[in-house]
Amino acid sequence: MLLKDEFDFIKRIKPKNIHQTSLKKGIGDDSAVFEGSSTFDELICMDTMVEGVHFTKQTMTPFMIGYKALAVNISDIAAMGGMPTYYLVSIAIPSDWTEKELNEIYAGMSLLGNDYSVDLIGGDTVSSKQGLIVTVTVCGRIEKGRSLYRDQAQPGDYVFVVGEVGASAAGLELLLKHGYNYPYTDSEKKLLQAHQLPEPQVEAGRILANANERISLNDISDGLASEANEIAEASNVELTIDYEKIPRSDYIKNYSDDQKKKWSLFGGEDYQLVGTMPKEAFTKINQTFNQKGVKLTIIGEVTTGHANVYITMNGKKERLHKQGFNHFK
Amino acid sequence: MLLKDEFDFIKRIKPKNIHQTSLKKGIGDDSAVFEGSSTFDELICMDTMVEGVHFTKQTMTPFMIGYKALAVNISDIAAMGGMPTYYLVSIAIPSDWTEKELNEIYAGMSLLGNDYSVDLIGGDTVSSKQGLIVTVTVCGRIEKGRSLYRDQAQPGDYVFVVGEVGASAAGLELLLKHGYNYPYTDSEKKLLQAHQLPEPQVEAGRILANANERISLNDISDGLASEANEIAEASNVELTIDYEKIPRSDYIKNYSDDQKKKWSLFGGEDYQLVGTMPKEAFTKINQTFNQKGVKLTIIGEVTTGHANVYITMNGKKERLHKQGFNHFK
Missing domain, CATH: 3.90.650.10 (PurM-like C-terminal domain)
Structure with a gap:
């Protein structure tokens, strides 16, 4: 039970194109199942972008906000040497954002996700009191033991x-x-x-x-x-x-x-x-x-x-x- | 580069007790690596709690907010029949919340996490314009092919x-x-x-x-x-x-x-x-x-x-x- 939820459209707007082969039928939008593999290590990262802190309506269109929220997380996977595989997204949206803008955010993520064949497998859409907040979780994989870290530098490198x-x-x-x-x-x-x-x-x-x-x-x-x-x-x-x-x-x-x-x-x-x-x-x-x-x-x-x-x-x-x-x- | 970040303490306060055996040395707080396994399917879910929508300072203490934000995600794993394994947390915190309260949120998560041996492996802490927003991602595992879904009911059950x-x-x-x-x-x-x-x-x-x-x-x-x-x-x-x-x-x-x-x-x-x-x-x-x-x-x-x-x-x-x-x- 929510205390209140101000915007009807938020409940209707769910991440579009949730991938149905990875997201098996009959579990919640917020949950997903995917196959494990012993030949790979699993990678995961989570990053948040906040309106007024990381972007404003003057610096970024909704499409760009979506694109970039996914990009910065895929970059974390890249920094480990991995391949991004899936993502989940949670958006807290305030009353001065429209349904059209929310759809554009998802479209921006979708464009980049398609480039890397990274499937949206779940997430959450809620209302915020003020300021749009986008949190993205990206899963990835890398060949067992091959992850790149920051602690490998040695004199002479x-x-x-x-x-x-x-x-x-x-x-x-x-x-x-x-x-x-x-x-x-x-x-x-x-x-x-x-x-x-x-x-x-x-x-x-x-x-x-x-x-x-x-x-x-x-x-x-x-x-x-x-x-x-x-x-x-x-x-x-x-x-x-x-x-x-x-x-x-x-x-x-x-x-x-x-x-x-x-x-x-x-x-x-x-x-x-x-x-x-x-x-x-x-x-x-x-x-x-x-x-x-x-x-x-x-x-x-x-x-x-x-x-x-x-x-x-x-x-x-x-x-x-x-x-x-x-x-x- | 942030446009601005109002609260110095937010940068200092990171999720406490990030598990160091699963979170290998030398990657970012927001990223983690863990071993894959072919005998299990991987489960993942993500849920957000917003101040004023899911709780207020009158209904929940910071400790309870942290506990519950993790609990609702572990519940998603339970609904699939799985074992929770790791979690990541992103908190967007407004100016009317103190460093002490933020620490209590993490303590609430930590208490429940310990109950289930679920390790905190990453996350993000940012400032919010208004209203606290907690997003938790929980990973879990289940024996291959055993996930429980909603589409298995048949007449006579x-x-x-x-x-x-x-x-x-x-x-x-x-x-x-x-x-x-x-x-x-x-x-x-x-x-x-x-x-x-x-x-x-x-x-x-x-x-x-x-x-x-x-x-x-x-x-x-x-x-x-x-x-x-x-x-x-x-x-x-x-x-x-x-x-x-x-x-x-x-x-x-x-x-x-x-x-x-x-x-x-x-x-x-x-x-x-x-x-x-x-x-x-x-x-x-x-x-x-x-x-x-x-x-x-x-x-x-x-x-x-x-x-x-x-x-x-x-x-x-x-x-x-x-x-x-x-x-x-």
Whole structure:
């Protein structure tokens, strides 16, 4: 028994296209059954996006909100080297959102889900007092024992980045200034897209997991500085990153040095990958990346030390903290 | 990059006691890895509780909110006959909630989780604009092919209920009138407890799954009328329930007939089980229930028909709809 439920349509609107072969007939929308497998480890992650904290109606359309809520979770699976398999979604929706907008959220998830053959198998739709809240759970699988973690970095390893960083934070800055209905240039639109419709690096994660090498990996959700520090902490080593080697998006090249630094080191939400691998593994792995057309860039080295990240720039070496980076400000 | 995050403590407070043997070192708090198994099917469910919709600060303490958010999900696993294994939790917390209250929510989950050896393996803590929102994902397992669904009822089967119904809705009515700080009688306290700290019927679900019989099953979250109709619809049969046989909580016996009817048929949130089984399976299954001290009650029969539920009372037979039940009002 609910105390009250203000919006009739919320009860009618259920996640569309719940996959019926995985979701066997006759169990609740909120529950699902799928086959276990001893040749794989099971992966699971859960992430929440809140209106006013992670997005506003000025920065994201409902479609984009749905797409991105699933994308950030698929990115967590990619960061473990896994394949996403199923997802569940719970949406708490306030009174200033319409049925049409809610359907668009599900459509955004569905578009990305189809790209990765990830089936929606359950979830919940409830009303919220204020602010839309989307929570997504993504299940995934990886060949037994092959999961990639953050604690595998060792002195002598390369530090690498998959893809390019900085565009998402630049896009957010534009969106906060002008909203999404504004006559942006084509180049600016690319920045917006990086923020609104990020592409999780599943294929890159799979290449790294299949390499069967000692690799540590993290997705760049909170910014390169933060994620590199997490690897340094989990592995208890020192990472030294060469600022000039960081692969920055071409679309931010005409902005100021300060902006480029801020966006590429602390911006976050690029959902690219950062990790470490043994130097001798690089050539072969890079070949596979080249074949698949995915960009892999060496940005530094792992050295003996205690859970710190350093950055070199203009011949100077400085501590790179998770947040803040006063030297360059 | 967050647009903003109002409460510093939210970033510090993470789900406590994340299980470190299942959650291997060096992956994010929001992600987890666990071993797959070919001898089991994987179960997963996700349910959300919203302040002002499912509870208020007058009806539930933070501890109870945490306990119940996990309990309703474990109940979904019980309704499939499974064993809960792991859980993830995402909490969106507004500014009028304190760090202490947030810790109490996790403590409530932890208490119930320990009862079932269900480990917290990940989750997310974010801020909400208004109203606390708790979303829990519970994983579970069941012996391959043994999952119980709602579509297995056939004419000639018994309809049964595990446990007793009606207490939770009675408790909610008291709480909405007086809040939880009120000099309740011991008997009233039992009603409150049924609403605030419901006990999922995992053991009963396991007995039914292990019976290896054709059983349909549903947990009573939305009221007996609603859940019985779901079985009738999924199985495309008619269920006829004898109102006098419904096992009602002793603690509501002194209330009016109308209240008893309302609470036991439409109240919901008892998290007991309703299902159907072949008549010839009953004696043996009931023996196991007796041995375990769990109450199993026959309340009616399945007959040929089309997705309807009937209820007999005082010699009259009436349609029992999911909600509303005008004849008895």
